[in-house]
Amino acid sequence: MMLVERRFQFSAVTENVPGACDFVVDAARAAGLDDRAAHHCRLAVDEACTNVIEHGFAQASSDHIIEVVCHYDDSQFVITINDDAPYFDPTTLPDPKPLRDIDQLEPGGWGIYFIKKLMDGVQYERAYDHNILTITKLIPPRTITPSETPTIMLPMPIHVSHPHPKISLIAPNGKIDSETTKQVERILLDQLAEGRKALILFLTNVDYMNSTGMKMLVGVWQRARDAKSDLILCGVQPSVREMLHIIGLDLVFMIVPTVDDALNAVKFKK
Amino acid sequence: MEISTTEQGSVSIIEIKGRVDSANAQQFGEALSSPISGGMRNLVLDLANVDYMSSAGLRELVAAYKKTNKLAGDLRLVQPSERVQEILEIAGLDTVFRIFDSRVDAVNSF
Numbered sequence: 001m002m003l004v005e006r007r008f009q010f011s012a013v014t015e016n017v018p019g020a021c022d023f024v025v026d027a028a029r030a031a032g033l034d035d036r037a038a039h040h041c042r043l044a045v046d047e048a049c050t051n052v053i054e055h056g057f058a059q060a061s062s063d064h065i066i067e068v069v070c071h072y073d074d075s076q077f078v079i080t081i082n083d084d085a086p087y088f089d090p091t092t093l094p095d096p097k098p099l100r101d102i103d104q105l106e107p108g109g110w111g112i113y114f115i116k117k118l119m120d121g122v123q124y125e126r127a128y129d130h131n132i133l134t135i136t137k138l139i140p141p142r143t144i145t146p147s148e149t150p151t152i153m154l155p156m157p158i159h160v161s162h163p164h165p166k167i168s169l170i171a172p173n174g175k176i177d178s179e180t181t182k183q184v185e186r187i188l189l190d191q192l193a194e195g196r197k198a199l200i201l202f203l204t205n206v207d208y209m210n211s212t213g214m215k216m217l218v219g220v221w222q223r224a225r226d227a228k229s230d231l232i233l234c235g236v237q238p239s240v241r242e243m244l245h246i247i248g249l250d251l252v253f254m255i256v257p258t259v260d261d262a263l264n265a266v267k268f269k270k
Numbered sequence: 271m272e273i274s275t276t277e278q279g280s281v282s283i284i285e286i287k288g289r290v291d292s293a294n295a296q297q298f299g300e301a302l303s304s305p306i307s308g309g310m311r312n313l314v315l316d317l318a319n320v321d322y323m324s325s326a327g328l329r330e331l332v333a334a335y336k337k338t339n340k341l342a343g344d345l346r347l348v349q350p351s352e353r354v355q356e357i358l359e360i361a362g363l364d365t366v367f368r369i370f371d372s373r374v375d376a377v378n379s380f
Binding site for chain 1: 289291292293322324325326328329353357360361362
């Protein structure tokens with residue numbers, strides 16, 4: 001299945017949060033999640049957006065926008081919540097302490113804890129002066145025929161954005177290995193199929209890439225060249241850079257330090 | 271969210287229908303605290319028709335619970351749905367609140 005993406009923007013006041021939650025539940029159902037899983041998504045988005053509004057913007061701030069993006073394929077439903085509040089990484093908040101007696105009972109501190117407990121993945125990153133919280137729910141396989149051997153693939157959160165309509169910025173998180181390569185490849189090829197003229201692969205959160213991943217990148221690079229698109233790597237970690245160097249791919253791929261450098265390196269006329 | 275409050279002897283019964291989220295948690299909190307300000311300390315909260323509650327709702331629940339306990343009263347719950355039960359458990363509140371299968375049982379427990 002192609003990667004499907006839906007977006008929703010709203011001004012950062014609590015009255016608008018239920019609408020954002022409805023949007024996410026609709027997308028979750030369309031992605032094939034059941035009622036219970038869709039309910040968990042609602043709760044997670046409610047908690048995350050409420051956190052941003054109450055703490056990030058210190059309440060009343062209708063001039064700020066929160067963007068909720070849902071994308072999904074067969075295996076995972078990924079929600080990203082973007083806001084321009086000051087840096088705040090909710091994933092670093094301590095879990096609430098187990099209750100011992102009533103006097104210790106503190107109202108609150110459960111929001112992010114619920115997200116961690118009810119969803120399959122939570123990740124935070126700061127990019128372009130935005131907080132980006134990525135929350136993932138795995139989509140259970142629908143039917144598995146006995147002849148098919150199910151491959152257990154742990155999906156990797158991959159953040160896709162478009163700094164320009166013709167440019168895709170793809171940021172995988174985790175290891176690009178035999179398990180996750182297909183997923184990265186599919187997203188890269190989908191972006192090409194959508195007619196993007198530059199794919200910027202932001203690898204700052206990728207600390208490992210094996211030869212399967214390298215081979216996949218060569219394939220995508222060739223497809224991009226055929227489509228007269230650019231494939232640009234940036235934020236490459238030393239461990240991955242070394243691998244690229246050993247295979248000699250550092251001379252083949254365009255590799256630049258930062259996302260800004262990559263944006264400047266894009267060849268087509270914007 | 272719909273709120274209806276009735277009194278039975280020394281017990282206030284608050285029935286909520288719908289969703290309790292950050293957009294209406296304050297209203298929910300007021301529904302819980304107004305009987306307490308009116309002199310009632312024993313509350314029964316009927317959650318049978320609440321299909322959703324976020325941490326904003328739980329916060330109000332805990333605040334009201336503490337208020338009643340300070341007055342030697344209690345806040346007792348009736349029939350939380352599976353979904354509300356789930357977050358009560360995650361928050362560790364399922365062992366704090368006394369939970370009843372019916373409104374009558376909850377009222378008679380005082």
